[in-house]
Amino acid sequence: xxxxxxxxxxxxxxxxxxxxxxxxxxxxxAAQELASGAAxxxxxxxxxxxxxxxxxxxxxxxxxxxxxxxxxxxxxxxxAVPAITHAAAVASxxxxxxxxLLAPATPNGRDLAAATVGLLGVPAFGPARAVRFEEGGLKxxxxxxxxxxxxxxxxxxxxxxxxVALVLAGTFTPKEGSGTAAVETAETDDGPLGAARIVETHxxxxxxxxxxxxxxxxxxxxxxxxxxxxxxxxxLAEALGGAVGASRAAADAGWVPYQxxxxxxxxxxxxxxxxxxxxxxxxxxxxxxxxxxxxxxxNKDPDAPIGEFADLxxxxxxxxxxxxxxxxxxxxxxx
Amino acid sequence: MKIVVCVKQVPATTAEKRYTPDFRLDxxxxxxxxxxxxxxxxxxALRLQEAGTVESVAYLGMGPEQAAEALRRALAMGGDxxxxxxxxxxxxxxAWATARVLAAALNKLAPDVALMGMASxxxxxxxxxxAVAAIRGLPLLSYGSxxxxxxxxxxxxxxxxxxxxxxEAPLPVVASVTDQVGEPRYASLKGIMAAKRKPLExxxxxxxxxxxxxxRGAALTRVVEVRPPETKAPTxxxxxxxxxxxxxxxxxWLAARKLL
Numbered sequence: 208x209x210x211x212x213x214x215x216x217x218x219x220x221x222x223x224x225x226x227x228x229x230x231x232x233x234x235x236x237a238a239q240e241l242a243s244g245a246a247x248x249x250x251x252x253x254x255x256x257x258x259x260x261x262x263x264x265x266x267x268x269x270x271x272x273x274x275x276x277x278x279x280x281x282x283x284x285x286x287a288v289p290a291i292t293h294a295a296a297v298a299s300x301x302x303x304x305x306x307x308l309l310a311p312a313t314p315n316g317r318d319l320a321a322a323t324v325g326l327l328g329v330p331a332f333g334p335a336r337a338v339r340f341e342e343g344g345l346k347x348x349x350x351x352x353x354x355x356x357x358x359x360x361x362x363x364x365x366x367x368x369x370x371v372a373l374v375l376a377g378t379f380t381p382k383e384g385s386g387t388a389a390v391e392t393a394e395t396d397d398g399p400l401g402a403a404r405i406v407e408t409h410x411x412x413x414x415x416x417x418x419x420x421x422x423x424x425x426x427x428x429x430x431x432x433x434x435x436x437x438x439x440x441x442x443l444a445e446a447l448g449g450a451v452g453a454s455r456a457a458a459d460a461g462w463v464p465y466q467x468x469x470x471x472x473x474x475x476x477x478x479x480x481x482x483x484x485x486x487x488x489x490x491x492x493x494x495x496x497x498x499x500x501x502x503x504x505x506n507k508d509p510d511a512p513i514g515e516f517a518d519l520x521x522x523x524x525x526x527x528x529x530x531x532x533x534x535x536x537x538x539x540x541x542x
Numbered sequence: 543m544k545i546v547v548c549v550k551q552v553p554a555t556t557a558e559k560r561y562t563p564d565f566r567l568d569x570x571x572x573x574x575x576x577x578x579x580x581x582x583x584x585x586x587a588l589r590l591q592e593a594g595t596v597e598s599v600a601y602l603g604m605g606p607e608q609a610a611e612a613l614r615r616a617l618a619m620g621g622d623x624x625x626x627x628x629x630x631x632x633x634x635x636x637a638w639a640t641a642r643v644l645a646a647a648l649n650k651l652a653p654d655v656a657l658m659g660m661a662s663x664x665x666x667x668x669x670x671x672x673a674v675a676a677i678r679g680l681p682l683l684s685y686g687s688x689x690x691x692x693x694x695x696x697x698x699x700x701x702x703x704x705x706x707x708x709x710e711a712p713l714p715v716v717a718s719v720t721d722q723v724g725e726p727r728y729a730s731l732k733g734i735m736a737a738k739r740k741p742l743e744x745x746x747x748x749x750x751x752x753x754x755x756x757x758r759g760a761a762l763t764r765v766v767e768v769r770p771p772e773t774k775a776p777t778x779x780x781x782x783x784x785x786x787x788x789x790x791x792x793x794x795w796l797a798a799r800k801l802l
Contacts (some may be wrong), residue, residue, distance in 0.1 A: 230703075289709055291672065291682045298676075314668075314685045323740070324638050325645075330762035331637040331669050350771065351551075352664065359767040362781025366762040373667060402681040403711040406697070411705035415548070423801070443785075447801075453720075465701055465722065472660065472721045479800050490555055494666075499575065501799055503792060514777060519795050522781040523788050531789035539793060539802055 212481045217330065217410055221254030224301060224369060225274060225309040226316055226497045227280070231333065232264025235377060236420035237311035239275045244379030245309055246276025251340040257389065259283055259308075260299055261293045266392070272436060273388035273538025275381050280388045283395075287402045290315035291399045294322030297394040301327060301481040305369040307345055310340065312373040312421070312475060322400055328363045331372030335474070341369060343368050354497050376419040377477030411464065416450035418469065426496070430485020430525060437462055438485060439529045440463065446536040454486045470495035484525045485539065488513025505529070544598045545587045545620070546653040548644060548670070550577040551605050552663045565765035568633050576612045581619075581726035585656040586689050586719050586726070594656075595691050599620050602647055604632065604640060610742060613699030615658060617737035618729035624740070625651065629747040631754035636761040637665070641673030645758075646750040649678060654694060658718045660685055671718040673696060675700055675720035677695075681711035687722035 223245040227238035234242075238258070245256035259270045261284070269280040283296040297319055301308060307484035310320035312334040324331045332338075337348035347360050347370075357369055362370045378525070407536075418424060425444040427437055437451060444451045451467060458468040469476055471491040481499035486492060496502070497516070504517035505525045514520040521528065544793070549594070555574040564567045576584075591597040601623035603613045604627060613624035627647055648656045656678075661668040675682035683689070686698030687706070697710045698717060747754060754760075782793050796802050 249627070289682065289684075291675075294672075294676060294711075317668040318682060318684050320670045321637070322668040322676040324669060325641055325673035325676025328638060328642075328762075331667065332763060333667060333675075346766075352665075356771050357771050358718035358765050358767075360763050360765045363759065363762050363764045366758075370763075373669075376717035395650070399679040399681060401678060403683060403709055405707045406710045408702065409705040409707070411598075417703075464704075468705065471663075471666075478798065501555065501801065503795070507574060509781065514779070516774075517777055519792065520777050520779045521788055521792060522779065523783075523785065527791070528788045531785050532792050535793045536788045536796075536802060539797065 211483045218254055220304040220368070221249070221310065222257050222305040223249040223252060223254060224257045224259055224310060224463050226319055227258040227260040228311070229260060229262035229265040229268050230405070231443040232268040234268055234272060235311070236381070236417065237313065237316070238272070239381035240274035240376070241309045241311060241374060242272050244278045244374065245384045248307065248338065248340045254306060255279055257281065259297055259387065261290060263287050266390070267532030269390045270387040273386040274383055276384065277388045280390045281393050282390060283393045284520060288405060290401055291318040292397055292401040293324060294319055294400040295398040296393040296506055297323050297360070298326040299395045300393060301323045301369055305337070306340070307369050307379065308371045309374050310371060312375045317373060320373055324371050328367060330366045332370060334375045335372050336375055336378055338372050338374060338378065340513065343536060344520045345372070347372050350497070354493065375475055375477060409439050418450055418452050418467065418476050420473045421450040421476070424449040424478045424480070425449060425482045426452035426454065427457055427484050428454035431457060431462065432485070434462040436526070439516055439526065439533070443482070443529050443533045443536070446540070449478070449479065449480070456491050477511040483513055483517070484529060486513055487511045490514065543596045544594050544600070544653045545590065545655045545657055546600045546602050546648060546651050547587045548582050548656065548658045549584070549601045549603045549612055549616050550662050551603065552577045553577070553662065554637060557766050561768045565584050565630055565768050573610065574611065576615055579661055579663070580619065581659070582621055582721050582723050583657045583659045583719050584616055584621070585726040586723040589724065590689070590691060591620070600624060600651065600653070601671045602644065603627070604635070605695040610744070612635055613742055614737050615729065617740045617742070618731065618733040619727055622659050622740065624742045625745060626742065627745045627747070627750065630770070631747055631757060632760055635757070636759050636763050637667055637669040637673060641670050643747070643750065643752065644670065645657055645674045645677035646752055646765070647745065650750065652714070654713045655689070655691070658717045660718050660720045671716055676715035678716065678755045678798045683709055683715050683717040686717060686719045689717055689719055689723070720741055724793065766800070
């Protein structure tokens, strides 16, 4: 395999690492995105893309990361434990340098990135909306101050490597290839960060579609008014081939589980279409969806703040419009 | 049992924000508040104190001298005392430097739980809790929707894909909580008056035994460019049309963007 040979000859200090979380042997969509992102950065830095895999089925699924661009994968652990317990193994894998560690801007990704920063004393960036390798160095683009500014940052002169970058969902696009990555298993003492244990797991209802992966999201807010109201949103989401999300107000009201919450304290999403129904568009919500490619808002209040940043703002009664929109989309799609 | 809640002062959400010529957030120009997500950590600590699980609640902040205002506001909500680490060498501190300094201060205070909000409004990285835990060599319990202390262990309730997990670690721990712990209380007039008499101590880096050299200019990162976001096309509006027509026009709009 010529690929593997060129990878073996690359300079380890130029490697680009990424975190890859697994469930049931399948890498998360974020892991696929980061594998492809790391591969494209590694091409510029002259190294390889190296996955740091953890979670259930990580060992079985690790070779598949080659599909998205990983040359090598180090398996940190294969059990359902808090991700933070792998921090010592991540730090150990990075002790010889590398250009960057890409971590998904999810709770687990942030925890591992943070612990790496603490253990190794390395620079931290993000949450990034773009990561580039330019003029021999890393450049990280982030949206700051509630979207009021965009900053571009780099490691300070003489800063230790690798730089750790939190990466927002949708920043990189997974590119599918073929092949199998070389897999190794980490042998590391977990240390004090390994002491956290899951002592109870409670499942409530069926697994929701992963919002961070959805290309079409129909999100409801206070204006949806009830759990029943979300049924109409679900039907529209199904017509579009997408998922249902919610604002904090709707989750707090108990109409949907908190797993569906989008915003500063919920999920951060970047779908091709974000259709907001009955969501006023407070800044805390906007933080979770402002990078969506297309935003359509339906709201009966013509002055709702979401009208200022939606691409299409429809003033009207969502309960009158959404069923008709669902029918229209099904008709056009020939369903 | 003792909890120290880390409290950050941030520009108010509604405040106009700008950068200084050297690309640092101009913290003098904006109205400042307690980082809203830190108020949930304060609320969680005060609930545990009211339940008798925790004897003492202290606050720890880092920032310019004016950050003492945020600590006074926290003391007005409740709790016993506060500490502010302030030093010119900390200007522009990044996640790593902040964690390094907070870890040193927390080691000095030695609480059973060092509690933080899940993120700050300005930096948004959620990196400080994990970095502090790593530097202090303690377990991290993060993103709790509830914190419980029982005997020699701490437990948090944390959302998983479909429900929630209970995650446990032996004390002492570093923990962070979400906005699901319960709405933060308002400071009462009595609380505001009482806060003026509560101890608020100021520490320099020297007091923590950290030399400015160790912090390497307070940041391992450097902002090289600040610009406004890309201007986007103005919002198209559909108004005063019957639902049928609105639905058709939305579908047309989606089709034109190849979203159907």
